[in-house]
Amino acid sequence: MKFTATIAAAALAVTAGLAGGQAEAQERVTYKSAKSSSSYYQMGVQIAEAMKAGTEGNVIVTVEESQGSVQNVMEVRARGADYVFTTPPALVRLAQEGKAMFEGKSDPSFDEIRALFPIPSLTMHFVTAKSAGVESFADLEGKTILLGKGSFGAREGQKYLEMFGLEGKVELAEVELSNAVAALKNGQIDGFVTAGSYPAPNVIEAAASTEVDILSLTDEQIAETKRTRLVIPAGTYAGQDADIVTTSLPVVAFATTKMSDDVAYELTKTFWEQREAMGEAAPWWLAVDQALMETITGQIHPGAIRYYKEAGFTLSDAQM
Structure with missing residues (x-):
């Protein structure tokens, strides 16, 4: 205790x-x-x-x-x-x-x-470096992504990669999620997946230290995940000009x-x-x-x- x-x-x-x-x-x-x-x-x-x-x-x-x-x-x-x-x-x-x-x-x-x-709900964040040019899940093909290990976000991220046809098409980084921001900033990875209440501290840090994009899911993709739809309002993170539509676990x-x-x-x-x-x-x-x-x-x-x-x-x- x-x-x-x-x-x-x-x-x-x-x-x-x-x-x-x-x-x-x-x-x-x-x-x-x-x-x-x-x-x-x-x-x-x-x-x-x-x-x-x-x-x-x-x-x-x-x-x-x-x-x-x-x-x-x-x-x-x-x-x-x-x-x-x-x-x-x-x-x-x-x-x-x-x-x-x-x-x-x-x-x-x-x-x-x-x-x-x-x-606050567990909210999925798919964060990528703006330089990686990722605008949709299809654009993750060939990219190096950090999922982490053992967490809800890691399991959910892996599930989405498989669900959206990216299994074996994305290189999974062997880096701890705690090192995600540094790895993104120095180019070791193209992006990372994290789940937490928004605004998530590691996403705030990433957006403040380098230019990032945060993926939105389509309504069809959200329905396929069977998770709860959640909208992260524009301006929640630095450089975020539009709402982000993602999934969450209440x-x-x-x-x-x-x-x-x-x-x-x-x-x-x-x-x-x-x-x-x-x-x-x-x-x-x-x-x-x-x-x-x-x-x-x-x-x-x-x-x-x-x-x-x-x-x-x-x-x-x-x-x-």
Whole structure:
């Protein structure tokens, strides 16, 4: 379990307030996100700080490192009412149906999972040096591309190369994704593939250090991938004069029915009320809006539903 200094300091401050008899009853929540080196862990820290600020210290969130979304779902079996975790909604559905990586691992607690709010989606970026002259996937033929290893972006990038007829026609660079920007700048590679919330830090760095193009997918290609269509607005990255149409994997913060309606309500309400302030410090929060609510394909927690009704959000029958 890993704590940030900010969160630990917040906990001490609230403890002092309680000792003085000035604080209200305090709720403690564990937020399980991703590896500590990832942007999603950073988002967890930002959510923790936003909850402290938005509730005047009445909700304390402890951010816990995770090895991935599957682990987050599996831990529902042993966790209590204070557990919040992030994962793509598709994984929750697979867990509840006992399919794929959850085959033979079904558990009644999976049926108790309920959504709270969406967070920034995993967004595919196909970044190439402008000098490479790549305007479409067909133009990747003969180019040297860095996919990385083991990540969602690497797996998805490989799938798209195969899907769009480029298997064996692209040279895959044996370079770590962490070295992508330097490799692109010095001409070792023609492009790289990365997945993360936009604006992605490595894409910002690449666009700032050299001229780049970011591929758009056609609607037909997006339909073939069976992923969610997402538009990165023009101007998100340096030199980006037009919208980029790409694919994404939605990610949502979940709890279970063990969590009280009042706590789920407070978490959801505070998240949306603090979203704009979070966006001032980290632009990826600006990509979260009411339109992302449709990416929640399962049931929403009753406490969160109370907030959404109060705030005038439109919910589907399946979410209720």
